[in-house]
Amino acid sequence: MFEDIFSPLQAAVDLVPQSPHPDNKIAATLFTDDWSVSRTNYWPACIEQKIGREAKIGNSSGTIHAETACILNAPGPVEEAALSITDPFCPNCAKNIAEAGIMEIYLDHKGFDKDFFKRRGGDFENMSLRICAHAGISVFKLWREEQKIEIIYEPPEHYTPPEDSPIIQEEIKAASEDLFKQHIAQAAAIHQRRKFSLCxxxxxxxxxxxxxxxxxxxTGYTMTDPEEALDLLTPIGKYSFIQEPVNRMLMVCARKGLDIMQNYFYCSQIPTSREQVNLVGAGIKRITIGDFEKSRDRHGRKAMKQLSKVGIIKFT
Ligand SMILES: [Zn+2]
Structure with missing residues (x-):
């Protein structure tokens, strides 16, 4: 546990009034001993200006959640950083937090009293906390005034999440379009019909x-047992335990402190709406698509049309 766990949460609480969201104002601070970054949930400027706040991008809101915004804007490797949030986090952010290798989360106790949480409380208990348990993430509730701390979840000592689908990473000498194509072809041969991303x-x-x-x-869930895999593939409400390949890549690069190079991001199919909004949040302006006939759902296709029409992301 970090020495001072109250100041990063205070920084998030101080920032939260600046959230542009009219109803759900949320802020987070991501920190290590060396740096910290605070963000609110927000609309990326290009989405706000060219599409507007009201329109959905596919079936996703155009906002980047505060927790994910911190991860995408971290000044160094996110692995083993801690995150303080004004509110309990949604399952999609839980997945991103797990994939980014964050090990501790501190939540303001006041977030648990809000209507917003009461309406969505089930998601936090049923999914977000289960994701943390599998990934081995500690979750605490803080009372800033009283300097009190309560454990919501703590993994068993020396817990290491199982891993049956690691990211493949290899060093290359220089980036070029030819080498990019060559790596895509190699990866396609390995992954065959499974969807993957490469950058x-x-x-x-x-x-x-x-x-x-x-x-x-x-992170922490395995898919080697067919029955368990089927369970994981079945969505619970609007969420699922599956981490899509583009989101996974964005989080893994943040985890390792790697800068994704413009023009060298690939996905074997059209990304989901949420993945596309996160791509905008990560500042990616072009993505190469393997098969334009394939998408998880029709919303991804709609999001692609919206974002490419106004020139926010180029799909090639
Ligand atoms: Zn979220």
Whole structure:
């Protein structure tokens, strides 16, 4: 546990009035011993200006959640950082937090009293906390005034999440369109009909890597048992335990402190609406699609049309 756990939460509480969202104002601080970053939920400027706040992007809202915004804007590797949030987090953010390798979450106790939480409380208990348990993430509730702390969930000592679909990462000498195509062809042969994403990304020393991520259940869940796999593939309400490949890639690059190189991001099919909004949040302007006939649902196709029409993301 970090030494000072109350100041990062205070920073989020101080920032939350600046959230542009009219009803659900949420803020978070992501921190390590060396840096911290605070963000509210927000509309990326290009979405706000070119599409507007009211329109859905496919079936997703155009906002980036505060927790995910912190991860996408972290100044260093996110692995083993801690996150303080004004409110209990949604299952999609839980998946991102797990994939990004964050190990501790601190929640303001006041978030549990809000109507917003009461309306969606089930998602937090049924999915967000289950995701944390599988990933081995500790979750605490904080009372800032009283400097009180309560454990919501703590993993068993020395718990390591099982991993049956690791990200493939290899160093390459230089990025080029030819090499990009070559790596895509190799990955397609390995993953065959499974959806995957691939990108070139740079570390702080300018070393370049090629990364490949397959769609998979979120960190700590395995899919080797067919019955369990089927369970995981079945959505609960509007959420599922599956981490889509583009989201997975965005989070893994944040985890490792890698900068994704523009023009070198690939997905074997059309990403989901939520993935596309997160791509905008990550500043990705072009994505290469393997098969334009394939998408998880029709909403992804609609989102693609909306974003490409106004030039926010180019799909090639
Ligand atoms: Zn969220």
């Amino acid at each position: 070139f990304a740079k570390d702080a020393d300018e070393k370049i890597f090629c990364l490949t991520a397959r769609a998979h259940a979120v």
